[in-house]
Amino acid sequence: MTGTECDNMQAGPCGILCSSCPLGSGMVAELAERTRQLIKEYKIPEWSPFAPEGKEIDWSMVDRGLGWMIKYTCCAGCESGGGPPDCAIRSCARERGYDLCSSCPDLDSCTKFDWLRDASALKAILKENRGRSKEEYIKASRSPS
Numbered sequence: 648m649t650g651t652e653c654d655n656m657q658a659g660p661c662g663i664l665c666s667s668c669p670l671g672s673g674m675v676a677e678l679a680e681r682t683r684q685l686i687k688e689y690k691i692p693e694w695s696p697f698a699p700e701g702k703e704i705d706w707s708m709v710d711r712g713l714g715w716m717i718k719y720t721c722c723a724g725c726e727s728g729g730g731p732p733d734c735a736i737r738s739c740a741r742e743r744g745y746d747l748c749s750s751c752p753d754l755d756s757c758t759k760f761d762w763l764r765d766a767s768a769l770k771a772i773l774k775e776n777r778g779r780s781k782e783e784y785i786k787a788s789r790s791p792s
């Protein structure tokens with residue numbers, strides 16, 4: 648394992664589990680670290696000039712970019728200051744005092760989910776889990792019966 652593990656035992660108020668997200672699970676950071684290792688292991692900068700367009704690659708910038716990804720793409724999760732900075736769902740749920748939007752009576756008609764790819768599926772899951780605390784929701788979602 649790498650040093651890029653995120654704290655992924657969380658879920659946003661939208662119901663997305665951090666463990667299911669490539670940023671929240673640490674997958675992106677982990678792959679960046681693995682790629683960095685493979686570049687070194689297979690000495691790619693040494694032979695890349697002999698392959699098409701390989702001469703133009705600035706490998707120090709590639710390394711810098713991968714280093715940045717290892718350090719900064721491990722999302723802290725909505726509960727810990729991570730997630731999309733301007734997420735309307737998170738700020739609305741916080742203002743209304745809901746840990747999960749499943750507690751909200753306006754969930755069906757809510758348009759704040761519209762920007763999410765799986766909006767209707769997420770709403771359906773949240774509705775199925777009405778009455779559950781966030782902890783119970785995470786537990787149930789991680790080990791579906």
Ligand code: SF4
Nearest residue numbers: 736739748751754757
């Ligand atoms: S209106 Fe309700 S369902 Fe929509 S984001 Fe706000 S709390 Fe969540």
